[in-house]
Amino acid sequence: MIDDIEYNTEREHLIIPEYGRHIQKMVAHAVSLKDKEARNNCAKSIIAVMGNLNPHLRDVPDFQHKLWDQLFIISDFKLDADSPFPKPSREELAERPDPLGYPQNHPKYRFYGNNIKRMIDVANSWEAGDKKDGLVITIANHMKKCFLNWNKDTVEDDVIFEHLYELSGGKINLRNSDEDLSDSQQLLKNKKRFAKQQSSGKKGGGKGNRGRKRY
Secondary structure (H helix, E strand, C coil): CHHHCCCHHHCCCCCCHHHHHHHHHHHHHHHHCCCHHHHHHHHHHHHHHHHHCCCCCCCCHHHHHHHHHHHHHHCCCCCCCCCCCCCCCHHHHHCCCCCCCCCCCCCCCHHHCHHHHHHHHHHHHCCCCHHHHHHHHHHHHHHHHHHHHHCCCCCCHHHHHHHHHHHCCCCCCCCCCCCCCCCHHHHHHHHHHHHHHHHHHHHHHHHCCCCCCCC
């Protein structure tokens, strides 16, 4: 009996470990079949089993394409079966993806982030009116909150207005206005409250239904 024990180190390498060894053995069996019709039927059965591992996605066309691609990959591209989708090739699998184009922006005030500049550009493109005024105040309050993430103490509204004027290229000018932004302490308080709620949600998230009666 000891001589018959199989160790994982002695077994065949799993090409896609997420599907387990049984799926890979089924695919190897399909490859070994001599009859084309039998291989096709076996391949469809394997696809059904693979789809059952993700029942909420198994009937989605794009997911079906993915399953067939993975079937051929597990077979090491040796399976000769009729697929409803174009068969992948070993070269396509080994092909490296194109480099991801990262934004090369280097803003002067990095603590505001790149999204602030995009929001300001949108505000500049709007016509003057209540809608634009509301957006500008929202942007200014968000800038103040971002500033407080960097400086935990406080910040005067005039500083935010000056930065907003500079980032907008002089198109948004609140430097001499009577607008008052949200209080610094209130912004910090809301931030701490939100962080506390997230922390408590993570700790007790799995216990919400414990002890509740089920009918």
